[in-house]
Amino acid sequence: MRVRNIFLIVLFSFSINCVFAQEKEINYSSDIEGTLKDNGRMIVVFSSANTENIAFSSTISSRGSKQKYSLTLQYSLDNKKWNDVKDKRGRRIEFVTNRKARTQSYKVELPSECEDKDTVWVSWKSQRHKGKGRYPELNIRKISITAEFDKFLGKKPVLSVSLRTKDNTNKKVDSLIYNHTPLPYTYPQTKRIVVRGNYIRDGIKLSVTGRDAKYFKINNDDIKIDSAGFEIISVSYFPFSEGSHTATLNISTKKLDNPVTLKLFGSSAKVTEVNYNYIDDKPLLIIDKTTYRIPVFSEMDYQFKLSYDKNKIGDNNISVTYKWYRDNQLLFEMKDKLKNETDATNTKDDILYCVPLTSPQYSNKLQIEFSTESNLKI
Numbered sequence: 001m002r003v004r005n006i007f008l009i010v011l012f013s014f015s016i017n018c019v020f021a022q023e024k025e026i027n028y029s030s031d032i033e034g035t036l037k038d039n040g041r042m043i044v045v046f047s048s049a050n051t052e053n054i055a056f057s058s059t060i061s062s063r064g065s066k067q068k069y070s071l072t073l074q075y076s077l078d079n080k081k082w083n084d085v086k087d088k089r090g091r092r093i094e095f096v097t098n099r100k101a102r103t104q105s106y107k108v109e110l111p112s113e114c115e116d117k118d119t120v121w122v123s124w125k126s127q128r129h130k131g132k133g134r135y136p137e138l139n140i141r142k143i144s145i146t147a148e149f150d151k152f153l154g155k156k157p158v159l160s161v162s163l164r165t166k167d168n169t170n171k172k173v174d175s176l177i178y179n180h181t182p183l184p185y186t187y188p189q190t191k192r193i194v195v196r197g198n199y200i201r202d203g204i205k206l207s208v209t210g211r212d213a214k215y216f217k218i219n220n221d222d223i224k225i226d227s228a229g230f231e232i233i234s235v236s237y238f239p240f241s242e243g244s245h246t247a248t249l250n251i252s253t254k255k256l257d258n259p260v261t262l263k264l265f266g267s268s269a270k271v272t273e274v275n276y277n278y279i280d281d282k283p284l285l286i287i288d289k290t291t292y293r294i295p296v297f298s299e300m301d302y303q304f305k306l307s308y309d310k311n312k313i314g315d316n317n318i319s320v321t322y323k324w325y326r327d328n329q330l331l332f333e334m335k336d337k338l339k340n341e342t343d344a345t346n347t348k349d350d351i352l353y354c355v356p357l358t359s360p361q362y363s364n365k366l367q368i369e370f371s372t373e374s375n376l377k378i
Contacts, residue, residue, distance in 0.1 A: 026051070026145040036071075036126040036138045043123040044143060050154065051147035052201060052255075054110040056085075056122055059142040060095045061103040066133030069126060071095040071140075073106070075114055076121040085110060085122075095124075097136045105142070112255060115147075116154040152199040157253050159204070159260045164192040164232060175263040176249070177326070178237040179298030180364035182271035188217075190236040193262070195251060197225055202254040206233065208264070210247035215239060216264050218249070239268035244327075267364055269295065286318070290370040296324070296359045304368065305354035308338065318372040320355075324363040332360045 026046050034040025048054055060071060073093040074082040084092045085108055093108055114120045124140055162170035178189045195204060206221045219234040235249060244267040252259035278294045296302060304322075318338040324331045338353055359366065 022148045023146055024051075024149065026054075026147055028143070028145055030143065033123075036069075036124075036140075037128075037135050039126055039128055041074075041123040041125040042140050043121055044145070045119065045121055046145055048115055048117050048120050048147060050116060050150050052112075052115045052150045054114055054120075054145065054147040055107055056110055057105070057107040057142070057144045057146075058124070058140055059103065059105045060124070061139045061141075062095075062097040062101065062136040063134075064100040064102075065097060065136040066099060067097075067131045067136060068129040069097045069136055069138060070129065071124040071126055071138065073108060074123050074125050075110060076123075077113065077117060077119075079119075079121050082123070082125070083111075097138070115255070116150060150201075152201065155199045157200050157256045158198040159251055159253065159256065160196045161251065161260055161262060162194045162196075164194055170194050173262065175265065176235060177362050178264075178266040179362055180296070180326075181237070181239050181266070181268040182297050182300075183239060183242060183268050184271070185239065185268070188236045188238045189266070190234050193233050193235060194230050195223065195225065195233060196230045197253065200225060200253055204231075204251060204253045207250045208247050209250060210264075212245035212266075213247045215245045215266060216247050216249070235262075235264070237264075237266040239266055242269050243267065269297075271297075286370050286372060288370070288372050290372075292368045294366045294368070296363060296366045298359055298363050299361055300359055302357040302359065302366070303354065304357055305352060307350045307352045309350060316373055318370065321367075321369045321371065322357065323367040323369070324360050325365040325367065326362045327364065331363050 028046035030044045073085040076082045163173045217236045223231040247264045249262040250259045320336045323333040
């Protein structure tokens with residue numbers, strides 16, 4: 001009984017290792033279409049179902065000859081349209097004969113389009129070039145195909161991105177908007193995004209592209225997470241010149257059809273002096289729909305004040321509407337009224353209207369609009 005127990009344990013352990021082995025040999029069949037001497041191709045056919053990271057190996061040799069031939073490695077998913085297999089630098093993979101005999105071995109990773117397919121065709125396509133001489137006896141041998149078992153059985157990866165807020169909650173976003181920033185700034189604005197994924201097979205790549213990519217920085221461009229994990233990425237805005245700046249954050253991983261993208265928006269302007277008056281300091285006549293449009297910085301304190309004669313306002317219903325914008329997008333608005341009431345101990349006729357204003361997040365413009373039934377001199 002003791003020997004039998006040991007035997008069962010060893011056998012079970014061996015079976016588990018076989019089931020979850022990462023790399024395996026793939027069976028294939030091969031055939032010659034035409035002849036290599038006359039611009040034919042040697043075709044290898046195999047199934048890549050439930051596999052990924054396919055490596056194609058072969059050895060090619062030729063005799064020396066003045067007649068030049070080349071063999072180009074290609075693949076097809078329908079046995080009709082053939083595409084060149086390229087290396088990591090984007091170059092075609094070719095064998096070229098010369099006047100001396102030569103042999104070269106290849107081990108090439110096939111494109112991800114070849115993964116998890118019922119049938120894949122790979123071929124060495126022959127081409128005869130100009131010249132005279134004997135046929136160099138092209139010979140293709142030692143063909144082998146290896147691949148890794150796809151533990152997700154062909155399921156496409158899924159990426160999700162959310163914004164880590166000030167109260168440590170996560171909010172799904174498709175863009176990041178930064179405050180309108182005064183220049184020079186002390187610290188760059190930084191936002192933290194949370195990247196999560198399912199069916200992730202490889203690392204996740206991040207990059208910033210677009211006209212104003214140089215104004216935005218990420219703290220990591222290559223992350224690794226599993227299906228239960230996540231990674232926090234810092235995306236910072238460095239405005240070193242005035243204007244509006246836009247870029248795109250791209251997040252991609254192997255087998256993802258299209259990268260996840262986040263639009264990045266930032267803007268900046270030169271800082272103004274403290275107590276700077278954005279409105280001409282001289283008597284004005286307020287009429288209905290009198291409007292001021294004032295540039296502001298986001299999340300900064302301002303003060304709007306005016307003085308008027310309490311005797312002239314009478315029963316006039318005068319209201320002020322404050323609207324904050326990010327460019328042309330309305331973010332927030334509020335209303336207030338001008339009154340003719342004042343302190344009984346104050347014998348002056350002038351009333352000072354003074355309202356503290358704090359611009360909301362992301363705002364870069366304030367619109368002040370008066371509504372009145374008659375004119376009021378201020």
